[in-house]
Amino acid sequence: MSDDLHAVDRADEPRVTSRRLDPRVQIVWAARTFVVAVVLGVAVFGLSRVLVSLPPWAPAATTVGVALVGVAYTVARYRLWTYEIRDDALYLERGVLTRVRTVVPFVRLQHVDSSRGPIERTLGLASVVVYTAGSRGADVTVPGLTPEGADDLRERLKRLAIRAEGEDAV
């Protein structure tokens, strides 16, 4: 049984596939930064009314400024986000300021979920969440996948986890 799996997996997959996210994930991230920008703008507006006198354009400027920074950050974040399905592990590389590279050995996969948030749903995107028993386990999320891509990734990770286990245990 496990031999079959090897055959299937090794035949149709290159050893390492480095992948990027769906570009539309940038919209999801940008939308979040816009929300933050608006909230900050409102906060500045409130502040100017109650406490200190600020120039009337300050709230708008805050919103626009934060939104611009957010967009730049989002683009950078998208450019730097990659993941690879390696022979023995899932490998993620991400982070704009602090670069984070995470290696999740397949033997450590506890289960794999796909999830779709509200913004993701409207854009037709999905995420895959990989759970390990680690104290930072739920950290491992691969966002920006198409629903089919997410299902596909989930299935592949499952199969690889089973394969890793099968190889070792029997």
Add this chain to the structure above:
Amino acid sequence: MSRRLAPLSVPYRIAERGSQLAFGLLVVLVSGGNAVGPYVVGPLLAVGIVGGFVLLLAAYETAYYRRFEYELTADTLDIRSGVVARREREIPYQRVQNVDIRRNAIQRVLGIAAVSFETAGGSQTEAKLRFVSFDEAKRLQSEIGRHKRRAAPEEGEEAGAEAELLFSLSPRELAIVGALSFDLRLPGAVFVLVSSSTPFLSTFVPDGFGMEVAVLGALGVVVAVALFSWLVGVAVAVLNYYDFRLSRTRDELQYERGLVRRFDGSIPLEKIQTLTIRDNPLKRVFGYATLFIETAGYAPGQGQSRGSEAAVPLARRDRVLALANDIEPFGEVSFERPPRRVRRRYVARYLIVLGVVTAAAFGLSAASGRPFPWYGPLVLVPAVPVAAHLKWRHRGYWLGPDHVVTRNGVLRRETKVVPYDRVQTVIDTRSPFQRRWRLATVTADTAGSLSIVNQDAAAVDVDEERADDLRAELAERTRVAVARRREQRLERRREALGVAATDVRVDREAGQNDAASSDGEASRSGPGPNGELSSESGPGADGEASREPESSPDSDGEASREPESDPE
């Protein structure tokens, strides 16, 4: 055969609950009576009501005792309880992680003890027996240990049954633990009180009164508070750690401690995730250290109370190392240090901190109109290179045959020992500052419970290229170690049971399906249910998302988690 609690638990529970309840009631009734008027609730009536409650309580506790039964079956601990609403629980032995026994002074006189069963996955106690006789408590502890072993039988079943003493705290060490303990609660309270009422207090100091007197008075208070909290600290430490001993059976650590209240607990060796040896400059000079044992999910005494009960509070360094090596044989460690250029980074960092502090002091001095020597912090400049060097010197990591060992910190130095097969994920982070120096931090994440508040084992500030290797190496060694361990386990069980592998799998599955999601059992054997799947998955194959290799691509794990899809 089902058993009951100890008969003496009835009067004890009545007394315990009754005294709380009666006191509360009295307070309410008497104060309430005064408020409403003595005509409504007289003292006599109050006593009458309280008496009624006590009677009710006695009836309740008797019923509780009569309706509480527990039983050790072949593979579960069954508890049937509840006076009005009945509750029946079956706890598989596999899930029981710790069996803790507690006795306070009164309970010791009565010869009864509270037993709590802790399971993985959460700090909550799974079940409590209040109370059974102490002998019965010990019997339960060893029986459950025995049952767990039987579920995973090995060679020499009875050989390792009796405990071997690994460590006991010497009186001298206890004295030092006491002497170094401060109870911080009182100073905290005093600090809050004083800081919130300073303006108020200052109105009490007469103008003519010399500043000196006020300062002296404050100093006196500080000394008194310090002395008192030190004495409390000594008392608490002695009460907690008196006659601390740690012993091991073949697959459990057992500890005992306490002067008035005795605590008896067990930690399965299988659940141990990380050993942490902590010291500080003072301890290093005198050759002492502290040891913490981290387990998955539940660590005895973690979370609620302070300190780890399973930890060795303080002992000679060589003894701590020997003990750690007994628990996890990692052998002789030779640390690899970060590159030397790291020291320059630390010099820069400390100088920046000093600069900021000095600037703040300058600002304060200028703004307050009462200039003071704001350049004071600059005295520390000569110390900066020394501190940077020390910081560099105490950092290190080592990849042993079966363990990764890391060391960090000067004032609170922590050496962490993580067996490869306990590593969950390997995380490599590079902050913008680290990237400037071409450095990286490689963290080995485990399922240890201390790790959420504390730091994981991490090789900090290693060279970028080395980090790449280290990351790959750690992941690979983890994979190999997990595989080897699993194979050994399967092999042992197969031998012991003398049955075909598929039967073993089904058996294991039955045990593991009960286990909570991210518990220790799963963490130590990797993705639990997956192993079973590689065979033509037997009966009872449900549960984890990683089922069905080929079929049904749709939605089995789909809805189970809500989309917490914010990666940062």
